Amino acid sequence: MGSSKKHRGEKEAAGTxxxxxxxxxxxxxPRHRExxxxxxxxGGxGGxGGERRKRSRERGGERGSGxxxxxxxxxxxxxxxxxxxxxxxxxxxxxxxxxxxxxxxxSSKTSSGDASSLSIEETNKLRAKLGLKPLxxxxxxxxxxxxxxxxxxxxxxxxxxxxxxxxxxxxxAAKEKRLLNQKLGKIKxxxxxxxxxxxxxxxxxxxxxxxxxxxxxxxxxxxxxEMDQEFxxxxxxxxxxxxxxxxxxxxxxxxxxxxxHAIDSFREGETMILTLKDKGVLQEEEDVLVNVNLVDKxxxxxxxxxxxxxxxxxxxxxxxxVDDLAxxxxxxxxxxxxxxxxxxRPHSFRLEQGGTxxxxxxxxxxxxxxxxxxxxxxxxxxxxxxxxxxxxxxxxTKRRVKKIRKKEKEVVVRADDLLPLGDQTxxxxxxxxxxxxxxxxxxxxxxxxxxxxxxLPSDDTRVENMDISDEEEGGAPPPGSPQVLEEDxxxxxxxKQLEKGRRLRQLxxxxxxxxxxxxxxxxxxxxxxxxxGWEEDEDPERKGAIxxxxxxxxxxxxxxxxxxGLAGNREEQEELMDFERDEERSxxxxxxxxxxxxxxxxxxxxxxxxxxxxxxxSSTTILDEEPIVNRGLAAxxxxxxxxxxxxxxxxxxxxxxxPNKSLPSAVYCIEDKMAIDDKYSRREEYRGFTQDFKEKxxxxxxxxxxxxxxxxxxxxPKEAFRQLSHRFHGKGSGKMKTERRMKKLDEEALLKKMxxxxxxxxxxxxxxxxxxxxxxxxxVLSGSGKSMNANTITK
Amino acid sequence: xxxxxxxxxxxxxxxxKCKYPLAAERQCTDDTxxxxxxxxxxxxGTRWNKIVLKKWYTIFKDHVSLGDYEIHDGxxxxxxxx
Numbered sequence: 001m002g003s004s005k006k007h008r009g010e011k012e013a014a015g016t017x018x019x020x021x022x023x024x025x026x027x028x029x030p031r032h033r034e035x036x037x038x039x040x041x042x043g044g045x046g047g048x049g050g051e052r053r054k055r056s057r058e059r060g061g062e063r064g065s066g067x068x069x070x071x072x073x074x075x076x077x078x079x080x081x082x083x084x085x086x087x088x089x090x091x092x093x094x095x096x097x098x099x100x101x102x103x104x105x106x107s108s109k110t111s112s113g114d115a116s117s118l119s120i121e122e123t124n125k126l127r128a129k130l131g132l133k134p135l136x137x138x139x140x141x142x143x144x145x146x147x148x149x150x151x152x153x154x155x156x157x158x159x160x161x162x163x164x165x166x167x168x169x170x171x172x173a174a175k176e177k178r179l180l181n182q183k184l185g186k187i188k189x190x191x192x193x194x195x196x197x198x199x200x201x202x203x204x205x206x207x208x209x210x211x212x213x214x215x216x217x218x219x220x221x222x223x224x225x226e227m228d229q230e231f232x233x234x235x236x237x238x239x240x241x242x243x244x245x246x247x248x249x250x251x252x253x254x255x256x257x258x259x260x261h262a263i264d265s266f267r268e269g270e271t272m273i274l275t276l277k278d279k280g281v282l283q284e285e286e287d288v289l290v291n292v293n294l295v296d297k298x299x300x301x302x303x304x305x306x307x308x309x310x311x312x313x314x315x316x317x318x319x320x321x322v323d324d325l326a327x328x329x330x331x332x333x334x335x336x337x338x339x340x341x342x343x344x345r346p347h348s349f350r351l352e353q354g355g356t357x358x359x360x361x362x363x364x365x366x367x368x369x370x371x372x373x374x375x376x377x378x379x380x381x382x383x384x385x386x387x388x389x390x391x392x393x394x395x396x397t398k399r400r401v402k403k404i405r406k407k408e409k410e411v412v413v414r415a416d417d418l419l420p421l422g423d424q425t426x427x428x429x430x431x432x433x434x435x436x437x438x439x440x441x442x443x444x445x446x447x448x449x450x451x452x453x454x455x456l457p458s459d460d461t462r463v464e465n466m467d468i469s470d471e472e473e474g475g476a477p478p479p480g481s482p483q484v485l486e487e488d489x490x491x492x493x494x495x496k497q498l499e500k501g502r503r504l505r506q507l508x509x510x511x512x513x514x515x516x517x518x519x520x521x522x523x524x525x526x527x528x529x530x531x532x533g534w535e536e537d538e539d540p541e542r543k544g545a546i547x548x549x550x551x552x553x554x555x556x557x558x559x560x561x562x563x564x565g566l567a568g569n570r571e572e573q574e575e576l577m578d579f580e581r582d583e584e585r586s587x588x589x590x591x592x593x594x595x596x597x598x599x600x601x602x603x604x605x606x607x608x609x610x611x612x613x614x615x616x617x618s619s620t621t622i623l624d625e626e627p628i629v630n631r632g633l634a635a636x637x638x639x640x641x642x643x644x645x646x647x648x649x650x651x652x653x654x655x656x657x658x659p660n661k662s663l664p665s666a667v668y669c670i671e672d673k674m675a676i677d678d679k680y681s682r683r684e685e686y687r688g689f690t691q692d693f694k695e696k697x698x699x700x701x702x703x704x705x706x707x708x709x710x711x712x713x714x715x716x717p718k719e720a721f722r723q724l725s726h727r728f729h730g731k732g733s734g735k736m737k738t739e740r741r742m743k744k745l746d747e748e749a750l751l752k753k754m755x756x757x758x759x760x761x762x763x764x765x766x767x768x769x770x771x772x773x774x775x776x777x778x779x780v781l782s783g784s785g786k787s788m789n790a791n792t793i794t795k
Numbered sequence: 796x797x798x799x800x801x802x803x804x805x806x807x808x809x810x811x812k813c814k815y816p817l818a819a820e821r822q823c824t825d826d827t828x829x830x831x832x833x834x835x836x837x838x839x840g841t842r843w844n845k846i847v848l849k850k851w852y853t854i855f856k857d858h859v860s861l862g863d864y865e866i867h868d869g870x871x872x873x874x875x876x877x
Contacts, residue, residue, distance in 0.1 A: 115800055116838060117810030123834070130833050132826065135796045135814055 254351050259289045261298075262347035263359040288348070298346075312336045494548075501546060502526070711745075797861070797868035801835050801848065807874065809838045815861055815868070828864070829857035835874070847875040 118126065124134040228237055259274060266272060274289040313336075332338065351357050506526050529545060640646045693699075707720035715723065726732045733741070758764045770779050797815040802808045811834045813826040828848060836843035848855040850872060855864055866872070 115802075115808040115810045117798065118812065118838065120796075120812060123812045126834060126837050130830070130837070132830050132833070133814065133824075135812060 251356075252354055255353050257287060257289055257351050258348045259351060259357070260346050260348045261291065261294050263349045263357060263362055265294055289351075498546070498548065505546075713745075797866070799831065799861075799866060799868075799870055799872060801872045801874045803839075803874040807839055809835055809874075811835055811838065813861060815866075825860050825862045827858060827860045828855045831861065832857065839874075841876065845876050847877045849873045849875055 120135055127134050260277060272291045272294070274291050277288040277290045279285065279288075349357055349359070349362070506523070509522065637646070707715040707723065709715055709719070709723065732738070754760055755762075767779060771777060796812055798810050798812050800808065800810050811831060813831055813834060815825045829843075832843040832846045832848065835841075835846055835848075839846075855866075855872070
C-alpha cells in the first residue's frame with residue numbers, strides 16, 4: 001500500500017519534524033486500520049500473541065506520541081531504548097537503529113581505537129574536497145554501537161515481519177481492485193438493464209430526453225455558427241471541412257498507377273484487393289499495385305513450370321522465329337538467362353482515368369496479331385501421309401483415261417546362248433543324270449577314224465579334246481587342271497593312269513607286231529577298245545586289256561595271298577597270267593617286271609610259284625608246293641628246308657677267343673631311349689614273362705585275394721570295393737559316412753569284446769563278486785543289506 | 796550511511812563512512828568502490844589508485860557500487876596495495 005510505504009518511508013526519514021507533522025495526521029487513520037489488522041493477525045499466532053497485542057496497542061500509542069515531535073522522540077528515545085530492551089519484538093529494527101545510531105555517531109568520533117575513523121562532518125568535508133556528495137546526516141543507520149560498545153540488537157520477530165508483509169499485500173490488492181472497479185464501473189453489465197427497455201414509460205422518458213439533448217445540441221451549433229460568422233471564422237471552418245473532404249482518397253486518385261498483373265487474371269464480377277507492392281525505402285520509383293494472392297499463385301506456377309524440366313533450348317523450334325506482329329523475332333543466345341541477368345519483367349497494365357482499366361487495348365492488339373498470323377504463310381509443307389490401299393473415286397475416273405499400250409515381250413536369255421558350242425547340232429544334254437553317266441551318241445567308227453579324237457558329248461568335253469600328245473608328258477595333268485577336277489575327279493585320274501599303262505603296252509605290242517597294217521588295225525582297235533573301256537569299265541572279253549577293279553587293287557596292296565586264285569574264280573588273273581606267262585617265258589622273267597614296276601604294276605611273286613607249280617615235273621605226289629630242284633642249289637635247299645631235312649638251329653661253334661682287343665660285351669644292347677619315353681608305347685608293352693615257367697607246370701595256385709583295411713581287419717567285398725573306389729576317385733567319404741563307419745567299427749569291436757557267458761554289463765561277474773564278499777550264495781536285491789534286518793523292520 | 800572497516804593487516808585499520816542507500820530510500824545513490832578508495836586514501840595517506848580492496852580472492856572493482864557488492868555496515872574489507 002502506498003500509504004504504508006510512505007508511512008515507512010516517513011518513519012525512516014524521521015528526524016524532520018515537518019515531515020512528521022504532515023505525515024502524522026494522515027497517518028493516523030491508516031495506522032489505526034493497520035493496527036487493527038495487526039491485532040487480527042496477532043490473534044492468530046500462538047505463544048506470545050496476547051502479549052503482543054498489548055504491546056501493539058502500546059506501540060500504537062507510542063508511535064503516535066513519537067510522531068508528534070522529534071524532540072519528544074529524542075527524549076523518549078532513551079526511554080525507548082530502555083523499553084526497547086524490555087520489549088524487543090515491538091520495535092522496528094531500523095527505527096531503533098536509526099535513533100540510536102545517530103546518537104552513537106554523534107557521540108563517538110574516534111571511539112574505535114586502533115581503527116581510525118572520521119566523524120561525519122569531517123567525512124563530509126573530505127567528500128566535498130573529493131567531489132562526492134556529502135553524506136546525509138539524517139540517514140545515520142549506524143549500528144547501535146561499535147565493537148567496543150556492543151549493544152544488543154533488537155530481536156527480529158519473523159512472525160511480525162510476515163504479518164506486516166501480508167498486510168501490505170492485502171492493501172495493495174484492495175487498491176487495485178478499487179481502481180478496476182472504477183474503470184469497469186462505466187460498463188453496464190447484463191444484469192443492469194436500462195430501465196427504459198422494459199418499461200414503456202421509462203422509454204418514453206428517455207426518448208424525450210434524447211430529443212431534448214438533440215435540440216440543445218442544434219441550438220448550440222447554430223449559436224456557434226452565428227458566432228463564427230460574426231467573427232469571420234466561418235469561412236475558415238468551411239475550408240477546413242472542405243479540405244478534409246477533398247483530401248479523402250477516392251478512385252480518381254488511382255489514375256496512372258500500374259498493376260503488376262496480367263489483365264486477364266482479373267475476372268469479371270470478382271473483387272480483388274490490391275495493395276502496394278513492397279519496395280525499398282530509398283527507391284524513388286512509382287508505386288505498383290499487386291494482389292498478394294495473385295503474386296503467390298504466379299510464383300507457384302512459375303515454380304511448377306521450372307520443376308517440369310522443360311528443355312532450355314529447342315534447336316529446331318521454328319515457331320518462335322516469328323513474333324506476334326508478324327515480325328522477325330531476333331533469336332538470342334542463351335535466352336533462358338535473360339531473366340536472371342536483366343530481371344523479371346512481369347505483365348502489367350496501367351489504370352486509366354477514374355482508376356479503371358478496360359483491357360480494350362490489349363484485346364485490340366490480340367486481334368491484330370491474329371489477323372497477321374492468318375495472313376502469314378507457313379513454309380512447312382504438308383507432311384507425308386500414308387498412301388491408301390484402295391483407290392479413291394478420283395483415281396477411279398483417272399484410270400480409264402490411260403491408254404492401252406502393247407506389251408513388249410521379254411527376251412529370255414538362256415545359258416545355252418552364252419556358252420560357245422562346238423557342235424551346233426547337239427541335244428543340249430550336258431551330263432544330265434537321266435541319261436546316265438558318260439553315255440554318248442552313237443557314231444560311226446569311220447567318222448571317228450579320220451579326225452583325231454572328235455569331241456564327243458561326254459561328261460567333260462574338254463578332257464575329250466585333249467590330244468594324245470599328252471601321253472608324252474609325265475604324270476602332270478595338262479594346264480588348266482583345276483577345271484579338270486570336276487565331278488569325276490578321281491575317276492579321271494584313274495582313267496589317265498590306265499591310259500598310260502595301255503599306251504605303253506600298245507607300244508610294246510606294236511614292236512612285236514611288225515606288220516604296219518596290222519599295226520594300224522591294232523591301233524584302231526585299241527582306240528575303240530580304249531574308248532569303250534573308258535565308258536564301260538568292265539569288258540572281260542577283250543584281250544590285252546587290263547581291267548582293274550577296286551577289289552583287285554586293294555588286294556594288291558595287301559601283299560601276298562597264299563591262296564590267291566586257287567579257287568579258280570579268278571578269270572582275269574588267269575588271262576593275265578597267260579599273257580604274262582608268255583612274256584616271262586620270252587624274257588626270262590624279271591626284266592619286264594622292272595618296267596612294269598615303273599608304272600606301278602608289279603608282278604606278284606606268287607605267280608612264279610604258280611608257274612612252278614605247273615612245271616614241276618619231278619615232283620612227288622604231294623600236292624604241296626615244292627621248289628624245283630633242277631632250278632638251282634637254292635631251290636634244292638629250299639625244298640630241303642621245307643621238308644625239314646635241314647637243321648635250322650645254329651650250332652655253336654667254338655670260336656677263337658679274340659686277342660686283347662675290345663671285348664665284345666655280351667650284355668650290350670643299343671637302347672632306343674626314345675621308344676621308352678613314349679607313354680602310350682610303354683603302356684602297350686608287356687614286361688612280364690612271355691614264357692611259361694616250365695618248372696611250375698603242375699602248379700595250380702589257390703587264389704585268395706584278401707583286402708585289409710588300416711587296422712588289419714579283413715574287408716568284405718563291399719568294403720573292399722568302397723576302398724578301391726575312394727582311391728580311384730581320390731576322395732573318401734564325408735563326415736557323416738565316416739562317423740557311421742567308425743561307429744559301426746566300434747560296435748563290432750564291442751561285440752567282439754563281449755563275453756559270451758555274460759551280459760554286456762558283466763552282471764554275472766558282479767554277482768559272483770558280491771557273493772564272495774557277502775559269503776552268501778545269494779544276493780539281496782532290494783535296498784541296502786541293513787534294511788531287511790528284523791530289527792530294522794519297524795513301524 | 797554505513798561505516799566500512801578496511802584493514803591492512805600491517806597496522807593500518809581505517810573506518811570509512813560512506814553513503815549507502817537502504818532498501819527503502821531509492822533516491823540517494825550509494826558510493827562506488829572508487830569513492831570508497833578515495834576516502835580510504837584520504838585517511839591512510841596513500842594514492843587511491845594504488846589501493847586494492849579485496850574480500851578473500853574477490854577483488855572489488857572501482858566502477859561498481861557498494862550496494863551491488865552488498866557491502867553493509869560494519870563489513871571488513873581487506874586492504875592491499877598494487
